[in-house]
Amino acid sequence: MSTLGILYRQRLRRDRWQLLSWILSIGVLAWFALEAITKTFGDEASRAQVLKLATATPAILVLRGLARGPALDAFTFFEIYSFLALLAGFMNTFMAVRHTRAEEETGRAELVSATAAGRWAPLGATVLHGLVANIVLSAAVALGFMAGGLDPVGSIVAGLATGAVGLAFLGVGLLAAEFFSTSRAANGISASLVMLAYFLRGFGDATGQISPDGMTMTAAWPSWVSPIGWGQQTFAYTGNRIWPLLLPVGLAAVCTAVVVRIMARRDVGASLLAGRAGRADARSWLRGPFALALRLQQGVIIGWCAGGLATGLITGSLGSALQSTLSTNASVTAALREMIQAHGTSLTQLLIAALFEIAGVMAAACGVQAVIRVRQEEAAGTAEVVLSEPLSRVRWLGSFMGLGAISVALVMAFTALGAWVSLVASGDTSSAVGDVWATGLAQLPAALVYLALPAAVFVVWPRATIPAGWALLGIGVVLGIYGGMIGLDQKIVDLSPFTHTPVVSSTGTDWSGGFWMLGIAAALAALTLAAVPRREVGNA
Structure with a gap:
C-alpha cells in the first residue's frame, strides 16, 4: 500500500x-x-x-x-x-x-x-x-x-x-x-x-x-x-x-x-506568526491548580460568556414581534410548550424559556470543555509534570471541575444580563422581565450534569472523554429540545436533563426537577473525585 x-x-x-x-x-x-x-x-x-x-x-x-x-x-x-x-x-x-x-x-x-x-x-x-x-x-x-x-x-x-x-x-x-x-x-x-x-x-x-x-x-x-x-x-x-x-x-x-x-x-x-515568548517566572497569582486551570481556559470561558450575552440581547430584539405571532398562532405556541415541556405559562415566559434553553446548551458545552481540557493536559503529559509536585489528584481534578461550574454559572449570568437589558430597552414592562434571572438559574442544574458526566467518563475511560462528552450533550439536546416536538415516547424524552429544567412561571415554579439534577450532578462529582486517585495518570 x-x-x-x-x-x-x-x-x-x-x-x-x-x-x-x-x-x-x-x-x-x-x-x-x-x-x-x-x-x-x-x-x-x-x-x-x-x-x-x-x-x-x-x-x-x-x-x-x-x-x-x-x-x-x-x-x-x-x-x-x-x-x-x-x-x-x-x-x-x-x-x-x-x-x-x-x-x-x-x-x-x-x-x-x-x-x-x-x-x-x-x-x-x-x-x-x-x-x-x-x-x-x-x-x-x-x-x-x-x-x-x-x-x-x-x-x-x-x-x-x-x-x-x-x-x-x-x-x-x-x-x-x-x-x-x-x-x-x-x-x-x-x-x-x-x-x-x-x-x-x-x-x-x-x-x-x-x-x-x-x-x-x-x-x-x-x-x-x-x-x-x-x-x-x-x-x-x-x-x-x-x-x-x-x-x-x-x-x-x-x-x-x-x-x-x-x-x-x-x-x-x-x-x-511566531509565538509570543513566555515569562521566565510565573505571576504571583499563578500558584495553585485553580489558577492554572483558569489560565488555560480563560479564552474559552470569555468566548462562551460573550455568546451567552449575545443570546440574551437577542431575546429583547425578538420579544414584541414574536409575542404578536404567538398570540395569533396556536400551533407555534403549542410547539414552544412541547419544546420546553411547559404548560400554563405566559407567552413572554415561553419565549424567554425557549431562548434560554439555547444558552443552557452553551453553558453545558462550556462545562464539557472544562473536562476535555483535563484530558488534553493528561494526554500531552503536562498533567504528570504538575502532579509530580505536592498536589493531590483530587485537588487537581477538583480545580478544573470547580472552574467548570463557575464558568457554567457565568455563561447563564451573562445571558440573563443581556436578556434583562434588552427587554427593558425594548419597553417590555411585564413581570416576566424580572424572571430572566430565575430562568437563567433554572438552566444551571442540567448544565452541571454535563460537567459531571464527562468527568466520570474521564476517570473510568479516559480515551472516550472527548467523543463521549460531545455525544452525550448532542443526544441530550436532540431528545430534550426536539423529542417532544416530533412525538417521541415520553420515557425516552425524559432521559435528557434538559427535559427536567424548571420553567419559571408567575403562577408558581416547580423546582423539583432542578433539585434532582443538582443531586445527580453532585453525586457524580463526588464519585468521580473519590475514584480519580485509584487510576494511573495517563491511563489510556
Missing part, C-alpha cells in the same frame, strides 16, 4: 468515532428539523405567517436563513441549512488543525516526515480525509431530508451545499494552521472565522431585498463574502443551482495551494 494510503487509514482510524458522531448528528438533525417543522407548521398558511414575521424581523433572519417561499421543502431549507453549514464548518476546521498544527506541536509530524512519507504525503492524506468526510456528510444530510419525504433532487443539492461549505472550511483550517504555532490558537481563529461567516451570511440576509408578498428575499452583498452564504445561494428545492458551489470548492483549492506554498518555505514546527 502507498504511503498516502497508509496515512489516510491512520487518520480514518484516529477519527472514526469522532467523525462518525459529527456526521450522524448533522444528518439526524436535518431529519429531526424536518419532522419538527412538519408537526409544528403543517399547513402552508402557518409557514407563510412565520415567513412574513421573519422578513419583517431582521434578528430572525440572522439566526435562520433566506426566505424562498412557504412550501415545506423551501421552508425547511430556510430554517435549518445555515445551522447545518455552521456545524460542518466546525467539524472541518477542527479536523484540519488536528492533523496538521497539532501534529507539529506534539512533534509527531517531524517523526513522520523523517520517513518515506516526507512532508507532502501527510498533507495529501489530510486533504483526502477531509474530501471523503465531506462527501459522506453530504450524503447524510441528503438522506436525512429524503427520509422525511422531501424531493430527492433538492435534498441532494442541500447535501452538496453542506459538504461544499465544509470543504471550504477545511481549507481555512489548513491555512490557519500555517499561521499559528499552537493548535489552540489555530482552532480559535478557525472557529472565529466560521462564526464570522455565519453572521456575515445573517447580516446579508437581514439587509436583503424583500418581495412584495414578504415570502421571498434576495440577499445583500455580505452573504456573498460568506461560504455559508454561497451554499445558501443554491436555492435547494426552489432553484437547485449547482454553480454557487464552485465558490466554496474554489476557496478550498486556493487555501490548499497557499498552504503548499508556505510549507515549501518553512521548517517543520515553525509558523508564519
Whole structure:
C-alpha cells in the first residue's frame, strides 16, 4: 500500500468515532428539523405567517436563513441549512488543525516526515480525509431530508451545499494552521472565522431585498463574502443551482495551494506568526491548580460568556414581534410548550424559556470543555509534570471541575444580563422581565450534569472523554429540545436533563426537577473525585 494510503487509514482510524458522531448528528438533525417543522407548521398558511414575521424581523433572519417561499421543502431549507453549514464548518476546521498544527506541536509530524512519507504525503492524506468526510456528510444530510419525504433532487443539492461549505472550511483550517504555532490558537481563529461567516451570511440576509408578498428575499452583498452564504445561494428545492458551489470548492483549492506554498518555505514546527515568548517566572497569582486551570481556559470561558450575552440581547430584539405571532398562532405556541415541556405559562415566559434553553446548551458545552481540557493536559503529559509536585489528584481534578461550574454559572449570568437589558430597552414592562434571572438559574442544574458526566467518563475511560462528552450533550439536546416536538415516547424524552429544567412561571415554579439534577450532578462529582486517585495518570 502507498504511503498516502497508509496515512489516510491512520487518520480514518484516529477519527472514526469522532467523525462518525459529527456526521450522524448533522444528518439526524436535518431529519429531526424536518419532522419538527412538519408537526409544528403543517399547513402552508402557518409557514407563510412565520415567513412574513421573519422578513419583517431582521434578528430572525440572522439566526435562520433566506426566505424562498412557504412550501415545506423551501421552508425547511430556510430554517435549518445555515445551522447545518455552521456545524460542518466546525467539524472541518477542527479536523484540519488536528492533523496538521497539532501534529507539529506534539512533534509527531517531524517523526513522520523523517520517513518515506516526507512532508507532502501527510498533507495529501489530510486533504483526502477531509474530501471523503465531506462527501459522506453530504450524503447524510441528503438522506436525512429524503427520509422525511422531501424531493430527492433538492435534498441532494442541500447535501452538496453542506459538504461544499465544509470543504471550504477545511481549507481555512489548513491555512490557519500555517499561521499559528499552537493548535489552540489555530482552532480559535478557525472557529472565529466560521462564526464570522455565519453572521456575515445573517447580516446579508437581514439587509436583503424583500418581495412584495414578504415570502421571498434576495440577499445583500455580505452573504456573498460568506461560504455559508454561497451554499445558501443554491436555492435547494426552489432553484437547485449547482454553480454557487464552485465558490466554496474554489476557496478550498486556493487555501490548499497557499498552504503548499508556505510549507515549501518553512521548517517543520515553525509558523508564519511566531509565538509570543513566555515569562521566565510565573505571576504571583499563578500558584495553585485553580489558577492554572483558569489560565488555560480563560479564552474559552470569555468566548462562551460573550455568546451567552449575545443570546440574551437577542431575546429583547425578538420579544414584541414574536409575542404578536404567538398570540395569533396556536400551533407555534403549542410547539414552544412541547419544546420546553411547559404548560400554563405566559407567552413572554415561553419565549424567554425557549431562548434560554439555547444558552443552557452553551453553558453545558462550556462545562464539557472544562473536562476535555483535563484530558488534553493528561494526554500531552503536562498533567504528570504538575502532579509530580505536592498536589493531590483530587485537588487537581477538583480545580478544573470547580472552574467548570463557575464558568457554567457565568455563561447563564451573562445571558440573563443581556436578556434583562434588552427587554427593558425594548419597553417590555411585564413581570416576566424580572424572571430572566430565575430562568437563567433554572438552566444551571442540567448544565452541571454535563460537567459531571464527562468527568466520570474521564476517570473510568479516559480515551472516550472527548467523543463521549460531545455525544452525550448532542443526544441530550436532540431528545430534550426536539423529542417532544416530533412525538417521541415520553420515557425516552425524559432521559435528557434538559427535559427536567424548571420553567419559571408567575403562577408558581416547580423546582423539583432542578433539585434532582443538582443531586445527580453532585453525586457524580463526588464519585468521580473519590475514584480519580485509584487510576494511573495517563491511563489510556
